[in-house]
Amino acid sequence: MNRSTETLIARLADDLIPVRPMRSVSGLALVAAALAGTLFSVWLAGGFWSDMLAGDAAPFFYVTHGLLLVLGLASASAVVALARPSVGNRQDAPKWAAAMVAILPLTVLSIAFVTGAGTAGLVDEHSTHCLTSGIAASALAFVAMAYWLRRGAPVSTQTASLFAGIAAGAIGSFSYGLSCPIDSTAHLGLWHVLPVPICGILGRLILPRLIRW
Amino acid sequence: MIADETTLSHLMRKSQGGDKAAYTVLLDECASWLQRYFRRRVPPHQLDDLVQDVLLALHNKRESWDAGRAFLPWLAAIARYRWVDHLRKVYRSEADQLEDWDAAEESGEEAVLARLSLERLFVNLPAGQAQVIELVKIEGLSIAEASEKTGQSESLVKVNIHRGLKKLATLIEKAE
Numbered sequence: 001m002n003r004s005t006e007t008l009i010a011r012l013a014d015d016l017i018p019v020r021p022m023r024s025v026s027g028l029a030l031v032a033a034a035l036a037g038t039l040f041s042v043w044l045a046g047g048f049w050s051d052m053l054a055g056d057a058a059p060f061f062y063v064t065h066g067l068l069l070v071l072g073l074a075s076a077s078a079v080v081a082l083a084r085p086s087v088g089n090r091q092d093a094p095k096w097a098a099a100m101v102a103i104l105p106l107t108v109l110s111i112a113f114v115t116g117a118g119t120a121g122l123v124d125e126h127s128t129h130c131l132t133s134g135i136a137a138s139a140l141a142f143v144a145m146a147y148w149l150r151r152g153a154p155v156s157t158q159t160a161s162l163f164a165g166i167a168a169g170a171i172g173s174f175s176y177g178l179s180c181p182i183d184s185t186a187h188l189g190l191w192h193v194l195p196v197p198i199c200g201i202l203g204r205l206i207l208p209r210l211i212r213w
Numbered sequence: 214m215i216a217d218e219t220t221l222s223h224l225m226r227k228s229q230g231g232d233k234a235a236y237t238v239l240l241d242e243c244a245s246w247l248q249r250y251f252r253r254r255v256p257p258h259q260l261d262d263l264v265q266d267v268l269l270a271l272h273n274k275r276e277s278w279d280a281g282r283a284f285l286p287w288l289a290a291i292a293r294y295r296w297v298d299h300l301r302k303v304y305r306s307e308a309d310q311l312e313d314w315d316a317a318e319e320s321g322e323e324a325v326l327a328r329l330s331l332e333r334l335f336v337n338l339p340a341g342q343a344q345v346i347e348l349v350k351i352e353g354l355s356i357a358e359a360s361e362k363t364g365q366s367e368s369l370v371k372v373n374i375h376r377g378l379k380k381l382a383t384l385i386e387k388a389e
Contacts, residue, residue: 085290
């Protein structure tokens, strides 16, 4: 070992202070707190849809939100793991969860074209509001995951950024969706799912420069 | 001697608790391990810089290691990350030629090293990309020289380097 490496080691050892190791449970607790905070904000802003709470919403409503929640949790778990590098650290669950959620808009579009209805019935007066609200509701989860990744040492920065965006989008859209009284297949399958890829793209574009180290 | 996984994990646990003596031993062992890890993948005169770069990263990100997980795969992921970053920054310099130097005798950690090695990254690249990255970024040939040696056009050499480095970055944790 050369002299400069020995000097560096002596300096680093001299600078050493105790640290608290990053544990999965802390990361998952952060995600849970972000989810709870988002749900609370949505509830404060207008409350949850009463028919949904009473079990009177269309079954597709529960399926859509269940899938969004699973996607959000799978992606967030992957982000938590990716903040702590390790050779052999493969995170494929978000890809499968995203593929399952993608079936929703594909179903809506297929039905629209097979039945000859076209795109006319896909847009309603609340579409843009639900899309933007879902994206806005993703902010807290987005910040939480950016914080976790910055604190950690992600080496797959692009994948981690994409998954963080997807997780935030899914958590945001899930949370906001509980307040939306429209439970038609077209509305849910398109406008409540679209925030996910949009936030995924935003995460992939914005986060790498924030989490590189 | 290169310390084994159990010893390194034990030292790292104590280091996270603030034990400076354990940390000094850990960094010494890591420096030796990294010297072996990067051999043949970094020109000898750049080796110390890269090893020091990884030691600094280890120091700054030491809280990202969880005592419940193995230490060497964590260190190897950081080493790969800094190495890919290093390849991106390296441009030709006259003395970049790798000499056919041999490192110390193989130890019992060889199996672990092999699984974590940088070669595992290269085998996942298309041959054309791996070849030009090796020639230009590691051996220090110019684009023109690499083009002549491989038969690829100069623009293809550049494209292959660009694409290869991007792919390497995505393989840091996956290739094992």
